Amino acid sequence: MQKEQSIRAAFVLATERYQVYGIDVYQKLEEMKKVSLSLHCWQADDVSGFESQGGELTGGIQVTGNYPGRARTIDELRADVKTAASYIAGRHRLNLHEIYGDFGGKKVDRNEVEPAHFASWIQWARENGMKLDFNSTSFSHPKSGNLTLSNPDDAIRNFWIEHTKRCRRISEEIGVAQGDPCMMNLWIHDGSKEVPANRLKYRRILEQSLDEIFAAEYSHMKDCIEAKLFGIGLESYTVGSYDFYLGYGAKKGKIVTLDTGHFHLTESVADKISSLLLFTPEIMLHVSRPVRWDSDHVVILNDDLLDLAREIIRCDALDRVHIGLDYFDATINRIGAYVIGCRATQKAILAAMLEPSRLLQQYEAEGKYFERLALQEAAKTLPWNAVWDMYCMSNDVPPDEECISAIQKYEKEVTSKRI
Ligand code: RNT
Ligand code: ZN
Numbered sequence: 510m511q512k513e514q515s516i517r518a519a520f521v522l523a524t525e526r527y528q529v530y531g532i533d534v535y536q537k538l539e540e541m542k543k544v545s546l547s548l549h550c551w552q553a554d555d556v557s558g559f560e561s562q563g564g565e566l567t568g569g570i571q572v573t574g575n576y577p578g579r580a581r582t583i584d585e586l587r588a589d590v591k592t593a594a595s596y597i598a599g600r601h602r603l604n605l606h607e608i609y610g611d612f613g614g615k616k617v618d619r620n621e622v623e624p625a626h627f628a629s630w631i632q633w634a635r636e637n638g639m640k641l642d643f644n645s646t647s648f649s650h651p652k653s654g655n656l657t658l659s660n661p662d663d664a665i666r667n668f669w670i671e672h673t674k675r676c677r678r679i680s681e682e683i684g685v686a687q688g689d690p691c692m693m694n695l696w697i698h699d700g701s702k703e704v705p706a707n708r709l710k711y712r713r714i715l716e717q718s719l720d721e722i723f724a725a726e727y728s729h730m731k732d733c734i735e736a737k738l739f740g741i742g743l744e745s746y747t748v749g750s751y752d753f754y755l756g757y758g759a760k761k762g763k764i765v766t767l768d769t770g771h772f773h774l775t776e777s778v779a780d781k782i783s784s785l786l787l788f789t790p791e792i793m794l795h796v797s798r799p800v801r802w803d804s805d806h807v808v809i810l811n812d813d814l815l816d817l818a819r820e821i822i823r824c825d826a827l828d829r830v831h832i833g834l835d836y837f838d839a840t841i842n843r844i845g846a847y848v849i850g851c852r853a854t855q856k857a858i859l860a861a862m863l864e865p866s867r868l869l870q871q872y873e874a875e876g877k878y879f880e881r882l883a884l885q886e887a888a889k890t891l892p893w894n895a896v897w898d899m900y901c902m903s904n905d906v907p908p909d910e911e912c913i914s915a916i917q918k919y920e921k922e923v924t925s926k927r928i
Contacts, residue, residue: 516898516908523895530865534896537862540827541900544858546851547602547642547692547833549795550609553580553589553847555839558608558646561616568648568698569740570805574840578924583611585927587633592919593847594639596912598855598904603639604694604833605630607646607676619650619672624682631686641683642692642833643730645676658722659699659715659748666718669697673722677730684729692793692831694766695722696735700743711748719757733793733831734758735766738773738803759788768795768835769813770803779816783824792826795835796854805836808850810857818857823866832858844924845916852909859900860893 524534555572557563559582566572580586586609594601607619610626617626627641634641647657647669654660657669673695680693699711723732736751751772758765765785769778785792796814798806808814821830832854838846865888872881898908907915 512908513902516895516902519892519895520899523892526892527863527896530868532863532865534863537859537896538900538903540862541855541859542599543827544832544855545600545602545640546597546854547604547831548590548594548597548847548851549604549834549836550586550590551606552834552837552850553586553593553843555579555843556606556649556837558606558649559583559610559612560608561612561614563608564649566649567653569700569737569743570648570698571741572805572837572839574838576840576842578843578920578927579839580843581927583609583629588923589844590847591637592923593844593851594637596848596906596915597851598901598906601639601851602642602833603634604642604644604692606644607672607679608649619646619652620668620675622672622675622679624679627679627683631683634687640687640689640691642694642831643676643680643683644694644696645673647672647697653698655701655743656699656711656748657697658718659697659711661710661714666714670718670721674725677722677725677727677732680730681727682729684727691730692733692764692833693730694733694735694793694795694833695719696737696766696768697749698737698740698743699748700740701746702742702744704745708746712753715748715753716757723761723763731764731791733764733766735768735771735793735795737768737771755785755789762790764791764793764831765789766793766795766833768797768803769817770795770797770799770805770835774799774801777816778813779820782817782820782826782830786824786826786829791829791831793831793833795833796850797834797836805838807836807838807841807846808834808853810853814853814857815860818854818861819864822858822861822864842916842920842924844919845912848912848916852912855900856893856897859897863891863893863896864888865891 527534580589611629660666680691684691734754736754798808800806
């Protein structure tokens with residue numbers, strides 16, 4: 510009770526403070542209801558998936574750490590995601606990779622996957638009030654090699670084309686079943702360790718493969734294409750570079766996925782939002798945190814994230830930007846990793862909503878640049894954290910500090926027993 514009262518008291522003071530700038534905090538709390546995050550299923554099990562032949566993680570991505578308690582089965586993963594979601598305010602989506610199908614212990618190769626393998630996921634999601642998103646999986650397979658959809662070898666390329674077509678069909682079925690479009694992300698690692706003698710060749714093949722894959726039209730799924738700077742072991746050339754997918758997306762009306770770890774470290778991903786909004790239909794985000802490279806650290810509330818969130822809000826683009834998470838840390842409690850990253854993302858969005866943007870833009874229009882900078886500085890320390898606490902309380906999730914003990918309890922009772 511004490512806690513509830515102090516959260517309320519701080520909130521009331523905060524609303525008064527924001528009123529000075531003409532910001533209606535209650536309305537912002539309403540707007541937060543529109544924010545739905547797509548939780549990446551692969552944080553729970555270090556991108557392993559449930560193929561019976563499940564092997565080593567390949568394709569230029571790496572997970573570091575071996576903290577105990579990784580989810581080893583569908584049931585464990587579902588329980589972990591449900592637990593994580595219970596500490597994240599609002600309605601969530603779950604982003605599945607094809608390798609997380611319910612294969613019932615059978616070997617189902619990637620070119621054989623069917624919507625039926627996701628029937629239990631669709632049911633589980635419905636029962637738990639979640640929507641699903643989807644990803645084709647071209648890594649961690651004997652045919653992954655260094656080239657998949659851009660492979661000049663017909664047999665290998667066609668195998669991956671078939672896989673990706675099937676994934677689109679699965680996404681469509683998911684979309685129909687949930688009455689909401691399923692976002693399907695396509696990321697392939699294709700590239701090479703050294704600079705190829707013919708860069709154009711593989712990009713031309715990738716373009717043709719994509720055209721073939723996207724030939725079937727669906728209305729309950731949306732295609733997203735994700736670029737990347739480089740992969741481990743594939744440092745010199747990436748077939749699906751940002752230029753490639755930006756060009757493809759702009760020309761063919763596809764959604765470009767911006768993974769915040771997939772750019773040069775000093776490049777601003779936030780700065781790309783307004784351009785993409787002008788030339789591509791929507792935007793898919795993979796919120797991640799690169800440290801020195803695309804290391805996929807747990808997302809935290811840093812300047813990059815705040816900047817990204819501010820751009821979405823300033824562009825009034827919440828309905829065109831899909832916010833997915835994409836990181837994998839196996840060095841700490843994995844449920845904790847979900848909760849930290851998702852809550853940080855929500856905080857960034859809330860803080861962005863509470864920015865006195867009308868006044869900032871007015872100063873700018875009037876050429877009052879000292880005033881604009883001063884207000885930006887003042888905005889940094891406005892009491893948005895009091896609004897955050899209220900947001901959590903009104904959504905029946907605990908404040909930050911209480912998440913720690915709750916996650917410790919789940920570890921003690923559940924994940925630590927997975928040996
Ligand atoms: C890899 C990409 C890709 C993956 C997931 C597992 O660098 O970011 O999105 O992380 O598909
Ligand atoms: Zn990604």
